Amino acid sequence: MNEVLFVHSDKYYYMIKFLLTAFSCYFSVAFAQYCTLNVGPTSTADSNVELVQISGASGNINYTGCPGVIGVQDLTTLSVALNAGGSYLLNVKFGTCGGNYAGAGEVWIDFDQNGNFDPYESIGTWTGTPPANITPMNFVVPANAQNGATRMRVMQHEAGTLPLNPCASYTWGSVMDFGITIGNGIDCTGFIGDDQNDPILVSTFPYTDTRDNSYCYSNNNYVYPSPDIYYKLSPNPLMHSIHASLCGSSFDTFMSVVDMNGNVIAFNDDATNCGSQSALTFETTGLGSVYIIVEGWGIEMGNYTLTIDADYVGISENDLSDLQVFPNPTNGVISLNKSIGKARLYHVNGTFLGSYDTNATQAIDLTPFQSGSYFLKSEDGAVTVKINVVK
Numbered sequence: 001m002n003e004v005l006f007v008h009s010d011k012y013y014y015m016i017k018f019l020l021t022a023f024s025c026y027f028s029v030a031f032a033q034y035c036t037l038n039v040g041p042t043s044t045a046d047s048n049v050e051l052v053q054i055s056g057a058s059g060n061i062n063y064t065g066c067p068g069v070i071g072v073q074d075l076t077t078l079s080v081a082l083n084a085g086g087s088y089l090l091n092v093k094f095g096t097c098g099g100n101y102a103g104a105g106e107v108w109i110d111f112d113q114n115g116n117f118d119p120y121e122s123i124g125t126w127t128g129t130p131p132a133n134i135t136p137m138n139f140v141v142p143a144n145a146q147n148g149a150t151r152m153r154v155m156q157h158e159a160g161t162l163p164l165n166p167c168a169s170y171t172w173g174s175v176m177d178f179g180i181t182i183g184n185g186i187d188c189t190g191f192i193g194d195d196q197n198d199p200i201l202v203s204t205f206p207y208t209d210t211r212d213n214s215y216c217y218s219n220n221n222y223v224y225p226s227p228d229i230y231y232k233l234s235p236n237p238l239m240h241s242i243h244a245s246l247c248g249s250s251f252d253t254f255m256s257v258v259d260m261n262g263n264v265i266a267f268n269d270d271a272t273n274c275g276s277q278s279a280l281t282f283e284t285t286g287l288g289s290v291y292i293i294v295e296g297w298g299i300e301m302g303n304y305t306l307t308i309d310a311d312y313v314g315i316s317e318n319d320l321s322d323l324q325v326f327p328n329p330t331n332g333v334i335s336l337n338k339s340i341g342k343a344r345l346y347h348v349n350g351t352f353l354g355s356y357d358t359n360a361t362q363a364i365d366l367t368p369f370q371s372g373s374y375f376l377k378s379e380d381g382a383v384t385v386k387i388n389v390v391k
Contacts, residue, residue, distance in 0.1 A: 033115040034110075034115050034116075034117075034151060034177070035166070035167035036071070036072045036074075036177075038071075038169050039071060039072050039166075039167050039168065039169055039175060040070070040071045040072050040155075040168075040169065040170070040173070040174065040175035041068065041069075041070060041071070041170060041171060041172055041173045041174060041175070042070060042169065042170070042171055043068070043070070043171050043172050044067060044068035044069065044070060044097070045068065045097070045098045045099070045172060046068075046096055046097065046098040046099045046100075046101055046158060046172045047094075047095075047096050047097075047101055047103050047130065047156055047157075047158035047172045047173045047174070048065050048066055048067075048068045048095060048096055048097040048156065048173065048174045049065045049092060049093070049094060049095065049105070049154055049156050049174045049176060050064065050065045050066060050093040050094070050095035050096070050097075051063065051064060051065065051091065051092065051093035051095075051134065052065075052090070052091070052092055052154055052176065052178065053090070053091040053092075054080055054088060054089070054090045054091070055080070055088075055089075056080035056081045056082050056088065057081045057082060057083045057086060057183065058080075058081040059079060059080045059081055060080055061078050061079070061080050061178055063075065063078060063176070063178070065095070065097070065174065065176075066097040067097055068097045068098075068174060069174065071175070072175045072176070072177060073174070073175065073176045073177065074177055075176050075177060075178050075179075076151060076177055076178060076179040077179065078178050078179060079149075079178065079179030079180065079181060080178075080179070080180060080181070081180075081181045081182075081183055082109075082141050082180060082181070082182055082183070083141065083182075083183050083184040083185075084141050084142065084143050084144070084145040084147075084182060084183070084184045084185030084186070085140070085141060085142075085143045085184065086140070086141050086184075087138065087139070087140050088138070088139060088140075088141070089136060089137070089138055090107065090123065090124065090136075090137040090138075090139065091134050091135070091136055091137070092105065092107060092124070092126070092134065092135050092137065092154060093132070093133075093134045093135070094126050094128070094130065094132055094135060094156045095130045095131060095132065096130040096131070100129055100130045100131065101129065101130075101158050101159065101172070102127075102128065102129040102158075102159065103127075103128075103129075103156060103157050103158040103159055103160050103172075103173060104125070104126065104127045104156075104157055104160040104161055104162050104164055105125065105126035105127075105135070105154070105155060105156045105157070105164075106122055106124070106125045106126070106155055106162065106163065106164040106166070107122070107123050107124050107125075107137060107152065107153065107154050107155070108121045108122050108123065108152070108153050108166055109121055109123055109139075109141075109150065109151070109152045109153075109180055110150045110151050110152075110153075110180075111141065111142050111145040111146065111150070111182070112145070112146055112217075112218040112219075112227070113146045113148060113150045113218065114194075114218025114219055114220060116218070116219060117151075117153050117166035117167075118219055118225050119163065119225055119299070120225065120299050122163065123137055123139040124137030124139065125162050125163070125164075127161075127162060141182065141185075142185075143185070144185065144186050144214060144215035144216075145182045145185040145186065146182060146185055146186050146188050146215075146216065147182050147183060147184075147185045147186065147187055147188075148181070148182060149179065149180070149181050150180050150181075150182060151177050151178065151179065151180060152177070152178045152179075152180050153166055153175065153176070153177050153178075154174075154175070154176045154177075154178070155168075155173070155174070155175045155176075156173040156174050156175075157170055157173045158170070158171070158172035158173045159172070160173070186215045186216055188215075188216035191216040191217070193211075193217070193229040193230050193231065194216070194217050194218060194220065194229070194230070195220040195230060196220075196230055196232075196291060198230075199230040199231055199232035199291060200229070200230065200231045200232070201231075201232055201233070202231050202232065202233035202292075202308055203233075203349060204349055205308065205309055205310045205348070205349070206307065206308065206309040206310075207306075207307065207308040207309070208305065208306070208307050208308075209231075209305070209306050210303070210304070210305045210306075211229060211303070211304060211306075212301075212302060212303045212304075213226070213227045213228065213229050213294065213295070213296070213301050213302070213304065214227065214301040214302055217229050219295075221256070221293050221295060223254065223256065223295065224254060224295055224296065224297060224298055224299070225298070225299055226254075226295045226296035226297070226298060226299050226300055226301050227295065227296070227301050228293050228294060228295035229293070229294045229295070230291050230292075230293055231291065231292040231293075231294070231306070231308075232289060232290070232291055232292075233289065233290060233292065233308070234288070234289040234290075234350075235284035235287055235288075235289075235290075235310075235350075236346070236349065236350020236351075237346070237350065237377075238312045238346055238348075238350060238375050238377065238384070239284045239310045239311070239312055239350070240283065240284065240285065240310075240311045240312060241281055241282065241283045241284055241310065241311045242281065242282055242284055242308060242309070242310050242311075243279070243280075243281045243307075243308065243309050243310070243311075244257070244279065244280055244281075244292055244306065244307070244308045245271070245274070245277075245278075245279040245306070245307045245308075246274075246277045246278045246279065246294065246304050246305070246306055247271065247273075247274040247275075247277045247279055248277065248305055249277045249302070249303065249304035249305060250302040250303040250304065251276075251296050251300040251301060251302035251303075251304070252270075252276040252277070252296060252297040252298075252300045253269075253276070253277045253278045253294065253295070253296055253297065253300070253304060254267070254268075254269050254278055254295050254296060254297050255267065255268055255278035255279075255280060255292065255293065255294055255295075256268075256292075256293045256295075257280070257282055257290050257291070257292050257293070258290065258291050258293065259287070259288060259289070259290050259291075260288060260289055260290075260291075265282050265287070265290055266280045266281075266282040267280070268280040269297060276297070277304075284310075292306075292308070294306055312375070312384075323336065323337065323338065323340060323383055323385050324336070324337040325337075325376070325385055325387055328387055328388060329387075329388040329389065329390040330366060330387065330388070330389060330390070331367075331389065331390055332365065332366060332367045333363055333364065333365050333366065333367070334363070334364050334366060334387060335362055335363050335364075336358055336362040336363075336364075337362075338362070339358045339359050339362060340358050340378040340383050341357075341358060341359060341378055341379065341380070342355060342356070342357055342358070342359075342378070342379045343355070343356050343357075343358055343376050343377060343378050343379065344356075344376070344377050344378075344379060345364070345374060345375070345376055345377075346374065346375045346377065347372065347373075347374055347375075348372065348373040348374065348375065353369070353374070355379075356376075364376070366387070366389050369389055370389070371389050371390055372388075372389055373386060373387070373388055373389075374386070374387045374388075374389060375387070
C-alpha cells in the first residue's frame with residue numbers, strides 16, 4: 001500500500017479500524033438498499049410503538065400499533081409529503097402490547113435517499129418505561145433534501161440504549177417503515193459520481209473538478225458517514241504514478257483509492273502542508289482501473305476541488321540525448337536520428353495509435369493527427385520520447 005501520512009493522532013485508530021473492516025466488504029454491502037431482513041424484534045410480546053402521527057404539506061399519517069409484528073412492518077403505503085426547509089411535528093408513543101419494560105426509541109428519515117438511515121438523519125429519540133406520554137419530535141427537513149419518495153423508520157428497542165442501530169435485530173420491540181415524499185428540495189437528475197455504478201470518468205490529465213458533496217451525494221463508502229463522490233480512471237501504459245489533491249477545500253477531507261475488487265491502493269486524511277485536506281500519490285505500474293473516492297472526516301462536507309495529474313515513464317534526459325526527433329514540435333512528418341526497432345505511438349491520454357518499424361524507415365508521418373502531445377515508445381519499453389504536434 002502506498003504511504004499514508006496522518007496529522008491528527010486521535011484519528012489514527014479509527015481510520016485504520018474503518019479501513020480494515022469497511023473495505024474488506026466494500027463491494028458486498030456498499031450499495032445495499034434498506035435493511036429489512038433479520039431486522040427488528042423476534043417476538044410479538046411486550047414493547048411496541050403504539051402511535052405515530054404526522055401532518056405534512058399534504059396528507060397525514062395516523063397509525064395505531066398493536067398487536068406486535070415480528071421484523072420490519074412495511075407501512076410505506078401510509079405516506080405524507082414534506083417540503084425541504086419546512087418544519088414539522090411528529091408524535092410517537094413508545095409503549096407496549098404487553099408488559100412494561102424500559103427501552104429506547106429513535107426515528108430516522110432517509111433525506112438523501114441512499115437507502116440507509118444514517119446518524120445525521122435521526123430526527124428524534126426517546127428513553128423510558130411504558131406507559132409513557134406521547135413524545136413530540138420537532139424537526140426541519142434539510143433544505144438540500146432530495147426530491148422524491150423515501151422512507152421514515154420508527155424503532156423501539158426494549159432494553160436498548162441510544163443511539164439505536166436502525167438495522168439491529170433484537171427480541172422485543174418494533175420497527176415500522178412509513179412513506180415520505182420530499183418536495184421543494186434538490187433535483188439531483190444528472191448528478192453523477194454517487195457510487196461505483198455511476199462514477200465521474202477521468203480521461204485527461206491534468207484534471208480538475210470542483211463540486212459540493214453536501215447535496216445530491218450520499219454515503220456509499222463506509223469509511224465515514226459523510227457523503228462521498230466516486231471518480232474512475234484507467235492508468236495508461238505510459239504512466240508511472242498519479243497525484244491527487246484536495247488541498248484548499250472548504251472542509252476536513254478524506255481521500256481513498258481502491259481497485260475494481262475493492263482492494264485499498266492508497267488513502268490519506270491530512271496531507272503535509274495541506275491543513276486538514278487530503279493529498280496522495282500512488283504508483284500505477286501494473287495497475288488497472290481504480291476509483292478515487294472523495295469524502296469528509298466524520299460527517300464533514302462542503303465545497304472541494306480535486307486535482308489529478310500523472311508522471312510518465314521513460315522520459316529522461318538520457319533518453320532524449322540518445323534519441324533525437326526532428327522537427328519537434330512538428331506539423332507533419334518526423335524523423336529519428338536512429339532506429340529503435342519496432343515502436344508504438346500513443347496519445348498522451350494513453351490511446352494506442354499505431355505501430356512503426358523504425359528499422360525499415362526512420363520517418364513517421366503524423367499528418368493525420370490533431371494538435372497535442374504524443375509518445376513514441378519502443379516495444380521493449382527501453383526508450384520513450386515525447387512529440388508535440390502543432391497545427
